[in-house]
Every structure is written in structure tokens, then in C-alpha cells.
Amino acid sequence: MNNEEALPAAFVALLREIAGDAAEQVLAGCTGDRCPAFRANTLKAGRRALCRELAQAGIVYRPHPLSDWSFTTTAEGEARLKASAPYAAGWVYSQGLASQLPAILLPLSSGVRVLDACAAPGGKTTLLAMRLGNGGAGITACDRAPGRFAQLLHTLRLLGAHRVQALRCDMRRPPPAIAAERWDRVLVDAPCSGSGTVRLDRPATWQRLSFDYEGYVASRVRIQTALVERAAALLAPGGLLLYSTCSLDPRENEGVVRHLLHLRAPLEPLDLSRWAKPFGASAGPGLRRFRDQEYGEFAAACLRLWPCREHEGFFVALLRRRR
Ligand SMILES: C[S@@+](CC[C@H](N)C(=O)[O-])C[C@H]1O[C@@H](n2cnc3c(N)ncnc32)[C@H](O)[C@@H]1O
Secondary structure, three states: OOHHHHOOHHHHHHHHHHHHHHHHHHHHHHHOOOOOEEEEOOOOOOHHHHHHHHHHOOOOEEEOOOOOOEEEEOHHHHHHHHOOHHHHOOOEEEOOHHHHHHHHHOOOOOOOOEEEOOOOOOHHHHHHHHHOOOOOOOEEEEEOOHHHHHHHHHHHHHHOOOOEEEEEOOOOOOOHHHHOOOEEEEEEEOOOOOHHHOOOOOHHHOHHHHOOHHHHHHHHHHHHHHHHHHHHHOEEEEEEEEEEEOOOOHHHOHHHHHHHHHHOOOEEEOOOHHHHHHHHHHEEEOOOEEOOEEOOHHHHHOEEEOOOOOOOOEEEEEEEEOO
16 A cells, blocks of 8 residues: 555545645645644743753754744654753744744734634734734634633643633624624634645544545535634724635635635735745645636635645635725
8 A cells, every 4th residue: 555545535536636736746745754843932032042942952943934933843853842941931832834824924013903713722822922022902812612722721821922811602603792892803713624734644634534524524614604704794994804724625715715705795815925935836826716616816815835844734815804
């Protein structure tokens, strides 16, 4: 059996369909090794102090062009990192490059009110809090799942993001404290099939895709659609909605954005193409079509990361509510 035959057949067939000529490369990105990544947390320590500590702990790492805070390491480096004092103290956060991207590209300024609708375990919330230096108008971070909400609270505490207000709720039906406000930034880092995170050596990343893949994707699309519809309604005039998933399936990505654009006319997509640069050939625009679906021109403004040695597969779209 070769590598890709170990993966669910429906998933491999889907990848061939969506990636076309690049399918072999994308499959190699799912079946090969992936180098771990992490980021600095300047709420707890400056970059120079962190680098000194990492060197003292014998941790091999490389800066990544995504941001001044982004690093990659080796499997051994990651093991050492997770056993190190800076890690225990929240000076660093173990976070893939793709997962860092949405919280890095979202435009922020000091007065914006930020709502993170699907926040647990808090990787993006704490990166946003870090970019705001714990300042600004504050961040509200929500999640529905009790266990994951506890992880969110832990991450906020450990990383020193003390201006974040955390709320456990279902963001398809937000409580009055959220629904009565209008928000300048809303993030929907949506629950998804996770098909961009597939790694052959980690069956937990693909076992769920082995049975009734189509039914599973349809159930994800239903919840994603409900979440973005609600999020769009909460936007202040001129506000930005960031939608992201770690799925490769266009129905969970371009399909959800198209639904929203059709439904809510005052939304316009913002061009993310310049954010492809730090990722080289493994990044590109959204797909304009899939099967019998035409997504249209907005897809060119979206960003797709294809899985490779450095990062997982990811999708990001940024929409602005007109004034
Ligand atoms: C992809 S994860 C979010 C990861 C997080 N943004 C981070 O960077 O650490 C999606 C999250 O959405 C949450 N979720 C699912 N359905 C939800 C709902 N209806 N309302 C709020 N959160 C929901 C899940 O519990 C899960 O924690």
C-alpha cells in the first residue's frame, strides 16, 4: 500500500478534484512530515529575551517571513520547546503558521471592538490581544463547547491576555450582551471538516473523514452558514468580517462566502493576495469553480494555503460591510 492509499478514498478523490494539476503536490503535503511552528507572545516577553532563552534551552528554530513573531522548528525542537521554561511561562504559543495567519492579516487599530465568535482554545484571540498590546477597546471571545471553553480560559491566563472577556455561548444565537452591540471586527474561525490538517502519521486527523464524508461536510456547511449569517448581522458599518477554516473543501469555503455575499448585499470582499507571498508556491487565490458551482470573481480576493511541509491547508476571506 502506498502512502495515499492509507487515507480515506473519498478524501483522496476530493483532493484530486479540487487541486487538479497540483494534486500530487497537495497529497504529498498531507502524507509527508510537517515541521512544527510556534509564535512569540510579546505580552509576556520581548523577542530578544525569548530568543536568548530558546538558545539557552538548545532549541533550534528559524524565523518565518509571515511575521516578526513567527518561527518554525524541528520535531526535536518542538519537544524541547514544550519542556522549556519559556513555554511553561507563556512566552511562546505552539501554533501552526496557517492558524496564525488570520490573526496577523486582520487590520486592527486601537479603538476597534473585536468579537472572536469561535475562539477556543484561544490561539487567534491571544494573537489579536498581543497585536493590540492588551489595549484598545478590548476583545470578546466566545465558544460553545464547555471543555474547549475551559482551554480558552487557560490560554488567556497563561499568555497574559487580561483584557479579553470570555463568554460561553452558541454564536448562532448570541446572548443580548453580544447581539445588542455592533462590532468593528468579527472573526469566524469556523468548525469544519479539518481536511487541511490531514497528516498520514496522525490518524486522528483523518479518521472522521473515513465515513459519510459528504454528510459530514453538509453538516459543517450548515453550521458555518448559520455562524457567518449571524456574524455579518453584528457588523458595524465599515466593519470587517474574517472567515477562516482549516478545510480544503470549497463547499466549506468559497461556497459559504458566496452564500453570504448573495444574502447580504452591503458586504464586499477585500483582496488578500499580498498575504500569499510569505508562503510562496503553497498559497494562492480561492477557487472560481468546483463541480457544477461557479463561485465567481470574489474568489480571487480570498486566500488558500495548500498543505505542505511548512503548514496545514487553510482558507481565509475578509469582507467589509459598506458604510
Ligand atoms: C476551528 S476551532 C477555533 C480555533 C480558535 N479560533 C483558535 O485559533 O484557537 C472552532 C471552534 O468553534 C467552536 N464552535 C462550534 N460551534 C459553535 C457555535 N455555534 N458557537 C460558538 N462556537 C462554536 C468549537 O467549539 C471550536 O472551538
